[in-house]
Amino acid sequence: MRRLNRDRILSIALITPSAVAILVFVYGFIGFTGFASLTQWDTLFPDYTFVGLRNYAKLFTIDRFQLDLRNTVTFTAFFLLACLSVGFGLAVLIDQRIKGEGLFRGIFLFPMAISFVVTGVVWRWLLAPGTEQTGSYGVNLLFEQAGLGFLRNGWYTAPIIWHISSESTLGILLQSIGLGFLANSKFGISWPMLSVVIAATWQMSGYTMAMYLAGLRGIPDELREAARVDGASEFQIYRYIIVPLLTPITLSAVIILGHISLKIFDLVVAMTGSGPGFSTDVPAFYMFDTTFRGNHFAEGAGIAMIILLVVAVLIIPYLIYSARMEVQQ
Amino acid sequence: MTASRLPRPSRLFRPQRLLIYLILILAAAFFLLPVYVLLITGLKSFQEVNLATMWAWPRNLSLASFAKAWNGSQAEGFRGLSGSFLNSIYLTVPATLISAMLGSINGYVLAKWRFRGSDVLFPAMLFGMFIPYQSILIPLVQVLQRIGQITKPLSATLLALAVPPALAWFPPWLANFVPAYGTIGGLILVHVVYGIPITTLIFRNYYAAIPTELVEAAKIDGAGLLGIYRWVLFPLSMPGFVVVIIWQFTSIWNDFLFGLIVTSRPAVQPITVALNNLAGSYIVQWNVQMAGALLAALPTLLIYIVLGRFFMRGLLAGSLKG
Numbered sequence: 001m002r003r004l005n006r007d008r009i010l011s012i013a014l015i016t017p018s019a020v021a022i023l024v025f026v027y028g029f030i031g032f033t034g035f036a037s038l039t040q041w042d043t044l045f046p047d048y049t050f051v052g053l054r055n056y057a058k059l060f061t062i063d064r065f066q067l068d069l070r071n072t073v074t075f076t077a078f079f080l081l082a083c084l085s086v087g088f089g090l091a092v093l094i095d096q097r098i099k100g101e102g103l104f105r106g107i108f109l110f111p112m113a114i115s116f117v118v119t120g121v122v123w124r125w126l127l128a129p130g131t132e133q134t135g136s137y138g139v140n141l142l143f144e145q146a147g148l149g150f151l152r153n154g155w156y157t158a159p160i161i162w163h164i165s166s167e168s169t170l171g172i173l174l175q176s177i178g179l180g181f182l183a184n185s186k187f188g189i190s191w192p193m194l195s196v197v198i199a200a201t202w203q204m205s206g207y208t209m210a211m212y213l214a215g216l217r218g219i220p221d222e223l224r225e226a227a228r229v230d231g232a233s234e235f236q237i238y239r240y241i242i243v244p245l246l247t248p249i250t251l252s253a254v255i256i257l258g259h260i261s262l263k264i265f266d267l268v269v270a271m272t273g274s275g276p277g278f279s280t281d282v283p284a285f286y287m288f289d290t291t292f293r294g295n296h297f298a299e300g301a302g303i304a305m306i307i308l309l310v311v312a313v314l315i316i317p318y319l320i321y322s323a324r325m326e327v328q329q
Numbered sequence: 330m331t332a333s334r335l336p337r338p339s340r341l342f343r344p345q346r347l348l349i350y351l352i353l354i355l356a357a358a359f360f361l362l363p364v365y366v367l368l369i370t371g372l373k374s375f376q377e378v379n380l381a382t383m384w385a386w387p388r389n390l391s392l393a394s395f396a397k398a399w400n401g402s403q404a405e406g407f408r409g410l411s412g413s414f415l416n417s418i419y420l421t422v423p424a425t426l427i428s429a430m431l432g433s434i435n436g437y438v439l440a441k442w443r444f445r446g447s448d449v450l451f452p453a454m455l456f457g458m459f460i461p462y463q464s465i466l467i468p469l470v471q472v473l474q475r476i477g478q479i480t481k482p483l484s485a486t487l488l489a490l491a492v493p494p495a496l497a498w499f500p501p502w503l504a505n506f507v508p509a510y511g512t513i514g515g516l517i518l519v520h521v522v523y524g525i526p527i528t529t530l531i532f533r534n535y536y537a538a539i540p541t542e543l544v545e546a547a548k549i550d551g552a553g554l555l556g557i558y559r560w561v562l563f564p565l566s567m568p569g570f571v572v573v574i575i576w577q578f579t580s581i582w583n584d585f586l587f588g589l590i591v592t593s594r595p596a597v598q599p600i601t602v603a604l605n606n607l608a609g610s611y612i613v614q615w616n617v618q619m620a621g622a623l624l625a626a627l628p629t630l631l632i633y634i635v636l637g638r639f640f641m642r643g644l645l646a647g648s649l650k651g
Contacts, residue, residue: 007554011442014554018435018525019450025522026457029465029472036467090356093349106637107357113633113640115583117601118626121608122363125370125615130380137380138366145384202360210641263461266585270605287463292590297467304463315459319452 030308037301044295055302065303066186067278068286074193075200075282076261082201083257084250087208092238094209095216105213108206116203120270123199127155156195159276163188192272192279200267204260208253215249216242255318259311283307371395371620378616394614398607398621405612408595410621413603417582417628419506420513420599424520425577431521432528432573433566437558439529440536441544451533458526466590469519470510473591477509484509505597516591516599520581527580528573531643535569536562568639575636576643579629600625 037055039048059065090108094101111119129152130137136144140152154160164171164183171183181187219242227237265284272280274289283303291300370383374391401409439451487504508514539562547557588599595603604625608618633640 007442008444010554011438012444014434015438015450018431018529019454021522022454022457022525025465025469026460027453029468030460032468033464033466086356090353093353096346096349098346098349098353104353104357106634107360109637109641110630110633111360113579113629114626115585115601115629117583117585117605118622119363121604121618121622122367124608125619126363126366134380137383141380142384202363206360259459263463265463266601269585270608284461284463288466288589291467300463301467304461304466307461308464311459311461315456319455323448323452 033301033304033308036298037305039298041297041301042295042299043297046297051298055298056306059299059302059306064278064281064286065283068281068283070186070188071190071193071278071280071282072262074189075197075264076258078194078197079200079204079261080254080257082197083205083208084253086201086205087253088212088246090205090209091212091216094213105210108209110206111203112207114203116266117270119199119203120267120272123195123202124156124271127195127198129154129157156192156272156275156280158191159279160191161185161188161279162191190275190279192275196264196268196271196280199271200261200264203267204257208257211249211253212246215246219245251318255314258314262307262311262314367619367623370616371398371623373616375614375616378614394616394620395624398617398624407607407610407613408603410600410603410607410624412596413598413600414624416513416597417600420516420520421578421581424517424524424581425574427517428521428524428528428577429570429573431525432532433563433570434558435525435529436532436534436536436569437562439533440539441541441557441562442554451529454526454529456526457523458530462523462586466586470590473508473510473515473519476515477511480507480509483507510591511593511597513592513597516587516597519587519591520577520584523587524577524581528577531573531576532566532569535566535572539565571636571639572643575632575639578632579640579643582629 035048038050038052039046040051040054041047090104094104098104126138128137129140135141136152139155143149143151163185164174164187166172166175166180166183168183171180174180174182223241223245224237227241232240263284264282265288268280268282268285269288274281274285284307287300287303287307290296290303366383369385369387370378371394372390372392373387374389374393377387377389377391397409399409399411399414401407401411435454439447484504484507487500487507490500492499505512506514506517508518543561544557547561552560582599583601584599585601585605588602589605592598592602595606598606604621607613607621
């Protein structure tokens with residue numbers, strides 16, 4: 001009995017260093033960042049004069065930050081859509097008992113082993129549009145050579161923002177119901193951001209495929225057979241049986257991909273930076289820029305806390321849900 | 330989750346199967362496109378680098394771009410990647426091993442020696458895996474700088490060591506490992522700390538799957554906490570270690586943000602930061618950039634090719650489902 005007690009204490013002693021490290025480096029540091037965001041620390045030298053929520057109020061009036069929010073929404077929406085559909089599609093195809101399954105899986109998944117920086121450098125080159133003088137580069141050149149010249153475009157260099165024009169019928173309609181502010185490029189879709197989405201999807205859709213494939217393999221064949229006996233078509237089987245059964249996988253994928261897209265930094269830095277007219281700027285890059293290049297520490301801390309808050313809203317329910325699921329098992 | 334099962338009879342007719350293969354092959358082409366460009370651009374000689382033929386296979390294979398990306402060019406004024414490649418190895422290997430060990434012990438305690446509060450501690454630790462690191466960077470730099478002030482005498486002593494001239498490189502090299510701001514040691518510390526959640530998660534799930542009867546039997550035989558770990562769990566841990574080591578090696582090697590923030594001197598920068606600098610300077614030709622990108626990707630790609638199976642497991646563990 002004495003031995004057991006000693007082991008109890010020892011077990012807690014073993015985990016204490018890690019627990020303390022997490023307490024300090026995660027929770028303590030977050031607390032400090034939160035505190036710094038409430039001060040007027042605006043140079044290399046800390047100034048902890050308390051200013052309340054002033055930094056936050058100011059942030060939301062800054063054009064760059066508003067554009068960052070727009071870009072993050074664009075990126076997250078298209079990235080999730082692309083990864084989930086490509087990942088699910090590939091998983092379903094691979095699950096059809098095909099030859100060379102291992103090879104295809106390997107090809108779709110290998111980008112996960114690569115750094116976002118490498119991905120960014122390569123895709124920057126692939127999607128470099130070229131100029132009048134040099135002719136087309138990269139993918140544009142490929143389009144040209146394949147007779148698809150009409151697909152050529154400026155990719156991440158063309159500062160095109162799709163948005164509702166204030167002169168269009170819809171824009172006028174929105175104005176008449178007091179939503180005129182929506183007919184603005186700040187509520188648009190940034191075309192350069194979609195180049196980054198292509199690169200990110202290239203990197204992450206294989207991962208989504210792997211998750212779906214694991215899910216598909218976990219569905220017993222009897223279920224499909226039973227549905228087939230009842231006369232269901234292949235499409236109906238997927239629509240009414242497989243997809244609903246894969247909901248937990250879809251949820252996990254949305255959380256994982258979503259939190260990656262909200263934090264996205266490396267890929268943007270390596271591929272485009274802020275882009276023309278901040279068209280590929282994201283909060284994480286703004287935070288880095290303003291804090292470590294501009295020494296506006298309080299402002300940077302504010303941006304960091306906003307990113308954290310959005311990620312936490314996504315992650316914390318998921319962690320609680322996962323913990324509950326485990327207790328049930 | 331993965332289950333071996335009887336081969337399912339092919340139900341789809343031939344034309345449909347052809348379509349499946351066609352789509353898969355097109356998708357594979359999309360995934361391999363960047364690799365193709367990396368390879369052919371990197372393998373071209375400087376004379377052959379021409380935008381009009383950038384998609385064509387090189388006529389003469391040349392490793393000149395790789396040599397230039399590795400060694401740099403004094404004349405053109407850019408650093409090669411050789412130094413930072415080594416930095417990344419010095420950083421990744423110790424950080425990976427330390428965090429695997431820590432994760433194994435944490436996972437053991439959380440799976441087999443649960444105590445009051447461990448149900449709260451575990452998810453609280455996991456949260457650290459998802460946070461945007463921007464939210465900890467400011468105090469991190471401050472603390473590392475403070476540690477740097479404290480460890481200054483240690484670094485100074487190392488640098489003042491009287492060693493034979495042939496070993497003159499050794500003390501400064503060693504001083505880079507004193508954990509602080511702007512050193513490889515500091516980066517190791519950061520990666521070990523922020524690696525705790527994922528390594529703990531993987532090991533906890535791994536050990537949870539090992540029957541508790543084994544532990545109970547060892548207890549009856551008189552083994553204590555450490556004995557059970559050493560003689561029962563640890564010998565069974567190899568697959569867990571492989572998964573964690575691959576996962577940590579890949580993520581530490583591929584990390585950019587911490588490298589960028591913690592190391593300001595090129596002498597201690599990891600390869601991702603150096604590659605970004607190389608690619609960001611307009612004087613460096615595309616073929617050198619591509620060769621550099623391939624060099625930076627090579628170690629993790631090799632691991633993926635050789636140990637892909639375990640890589641998969643790590644990935645799926647990262648999504649919280651063991």
